[in-house]
Amino acid sequence: MKEQLLIYGAGGLGKEILSLVRALGQFEPLGFIDDGLRKDTVVKGIRVLGGLDVLNSFTTPVNLVIAIGDPSAKSILVKMIDPSRVYFPVLIHPSVIIQDEESVAIGEGSIITAGCILTTDIRIESHVLINLNTTVGHDVALGSFSSVMTGVNIAGTVKIGDGVLVGSGANILNDVTIGNFSKVGMGAVVTKDVEAETTVVGIPARKV
Numbered sequence: 001m002k003e004q005l006l007i008y009g010a011g012g013l014g015k016e017i018l019s020l021v022r023a024l025g026q027f028e029p030l031g032f033i034d035d036g037l038r039k040d041t042v043v044k045g046i047r048v049l050g051g052l053d054v055l056n057s058f059t060t061p062v063n064l065v066i067a068i069g070d071p072s073a074k075s076i077l078v079k080m081i082d083p084s085r086v087y088f089p090v091l092i093h094p095s096v097i098i099q100d101e102e103s104v105a106i107g108e109g110s111i112i113t114a115g116c117i118l119t120t121d122i123r124i125e126s127h128v129l130i131n132l133n134t135t136v137g138h139d140v141a142l143g144s145f146s147s148v149m150t151g152v153n154i155a156g157t158v159k160i161g162d163g164v165l166v167g168s169g170a171n172i173l174n175d176v177t178i179g180n181f182s183k184v185g186m187g188a189v190v191t192k193d194v195e196a197e198t199t200v201v202g203i204p205a206r207k208v
Ligand SMILES: CC(C)(COP(=O)(O)OP(=O)(O)OC[C@H]1O[C@@H](n2cnc3c(N)ncnc32)[C@H](O)[C@@H]1OP(=O)(O)O)[C@@H](O)C(=O)NCCC(=O)NCCS
Pocket: 131, 149, 150, 165, 166, 167, 168, 183, 184, 185, 186, 187, 188, 199, 200, 201, 202, 208
């Protein structure tokens, strides 16, 4: 029997995560949790069970995937969840290529969607999203709650801190470090280190 799974967030990313869950075939999607939608709203055939309180109605721990892209919102939400009530499975789309699986560590609740390629000696902490067609080179570290959007290229020996947002199509050059809770704009080319809690955009990326 398939394990049941709840998806937190029934917006655009939630729908994409649902399609990933269906592609994996390993879990039965039991429902969405969404604090902004009315209970019993149906999204792509799956019911919204309610808000965060729904987790209290389960007598045994339940699988939960967080479909929220914003790193700060993700980190706040996870801190509000009683860890004894949930499991955070790792979800990896079947099309993802991890060239050297033994040297790639992936923390709980992290999600890698279709078409991504990861090479070797990579450390991904917990609740990280690596979205469609992103490449991750050798000796890269990605901190907890970071979200790397679609079509990003992360070169070798890059260190991305906790809670970093990397916008779609960004390129991160070799040996760059990006500080905690920084944001990299869509399409940026990051050539130098980025301080914590800083937003950079453009080519080459500059602070805004
Ligand atoms: C960089 C980003 C996080 C900034 O968001 P923000 O803090 O709300 O900043 P603002 O939208 O107020 O923009 C600040 C300035 O940067 C500029 N800017 C924003 N994003 C930019 C980008 N990607 N490239 C170039 N300039 C950009 C704005 O035009 C604005 O300039 P101005 O002050 O001269 O008017 C956001 O624009 C972004 O690129 N997010 C990534 C989105 C993404 O990848 N989505 C994909 C989902 S799959």
